[in-house]
Amino acid sequence: MKVLIINKSTSNGGAAVAAYRLFNALKESGTDVKMLVEESSEGFNQVESIAHSKKEKKKAFRRFVKERLCFLPYEKNKKVRFKFSPASSGIDISKHPLVQEADIIHLHWVNQGFLSLKSLEKLFKLNKKIVWTLHDMWPFTGGCHYAGDCENFMNGCGKCQFLRNSGKKDLSHRILQRKKKLWNTTQMNAVGCSQWMEKAAKDSTLLQNHPVINIPNPIDPSVFCSLDKQQCRQEFDLPQKKKLLLFGAANINDPRKGFKQLIQALEFMDVRHPHLVKELELVTFGDCKSQAINKLPYKWHKIDFISDQNKIANLYNCADAFALPSMEDNLPNTAMESLACGVPVVAFNTGGVPEMIKHKETGYLATANNCDDFGMGIYHLLYENNADYMKYATTAFAKEKYANNTVAKQYNELYTSLVS
Template structure:
């Protein structure tokens, strides 16, 4: 059996990490598995860029740029710029030899100029068995990656709160309508990493004919495992008696990750009677204009961590990992922290 995984990138971001880990797990079980991406940045032997060469990288960047530029004229404000993908720009991958040679096509995150609605329609029209792992709500929405309090996806999208001029047949309705024209004709196998997203997918109109299962992302227990907490605290120059509270995400400025809720919670905790000097806040992830003083306690900022070994150390060093997300799809951080023996 030949399985082809499809993702926009092979590194950077939770979907790429999850896709690579699934590839490793399938390969370990003897499955012939390969990954096709728009942007190849790793040296993984079973990963191919859809088209190689510097010129093709330039073309891929242009598709990404045009995708963002198109939405620029529709967005409510810059805070939602990357929260909505109209999927107007992409490329047809159905003639790629790996696609033709595969028995199962397993789609992951394919936005950002990789697969457009038109190219997705062509892919779904092949006679291949299609599996789609959802890393957000995009597949069954009118373009948003997370809907917030909106429930329009249950019937039909429109009046989208991400748009400058929401109305019944706005951009979100047009995207939803285009999806409905081809998605309802194909019985897909949809996988969600969390039961919450599975429940949302089952409530959607676009996936009413799909087989939906909730399966957590695989994780290597050889990499993420408990280690000596005291030794690791010394390594990171943290006193052994400190209680380490860990918070982090790929981008902690993303409001959905709930940093503002953590700030409020720690402000309340500051007023409680206990030894404030015992609490140490450790933060990791990409951030811009982050004020450490807003967390009210002693803070250690580690920035972006791209090395899995280092990430495992940080989890094992911590006493608790806090996830105040407003919406999330059982992110890798939860699985990694628990595998290291650190409660979430």
């Protein structure tokens, strides 16, 4: 049984991180697995890249630009530019040797010029077994990656909130209808990383007649584990005697990640507990361009992007709590990483996040969109909880649910059921 994992990249975005981790987890379990991406970063061993030369990388960039230009006349405004993918531009990988030899094609995140609907049609015509891990909602919507409060994907899309001239038969409706015809040509097996995503997929008009199950993303507990806080803070030159709140994402400036809400929560804390200005400091990692953070009374430590997994784990171990103010999320890697390192998480009760956090046991679940409650959650984790108990509870929960061997076993059971 040969399995091929397909994703746009090896490191750009949460889906890429999760897909590569699954690739390694499956290898560790003895699965005959390969990974194919459009473009790979350095240091990712045994991954096959399509854009491995300067010429191919230029072609990949042109495909990306072509798709964005295709969407330009339809987009409501530039704020939604990357929230909708028409899948109008892509590359045909159906004749690639790894695709040809595979028994199971395992799709992950394939947008932004990598695989178009035509590319997927050619893949499906190979009559291979198809598994698709749902890192966002795109595989069962008319083009958006997250639908927010919209439920049009349940009955056919149209009247899309991301389109300039939306209507009953707008671009989202036409894409969904095309997807429906295409999806019905194959026996697709969808996997929601969270139960929330699984339910949304089952409710959708595109996947309601296809098998959909829930398997979480994996994490390596030998890398993401509890370490000596003093030594880790020394590595990053962070203060030893302060309370440190950590926040980070691949793109902090994405409104969906809730940075604005975090700022509001910290402002609430400053009003409610003004003395904390001498005790609490904020640490961020990832691309952060917001000027609002400079107006906060708390000292801010900005850590540049880190790609090394061991260093990321060390950074988590510097923190007393991790803030996850996402307005909508599936099964965020950052929350999983934090829990595995023994650091409790404060988050909004939304999306798949409640599946990761047991209120006041492994973190704090604030009422959705309630920034004051989020601020109260930060205070609770820093000053009112039993730190030793939470460290034990978070690491135990992460190992039980997300350890490499646990997740690999679930996927291998799925693969075996498809080929037997």
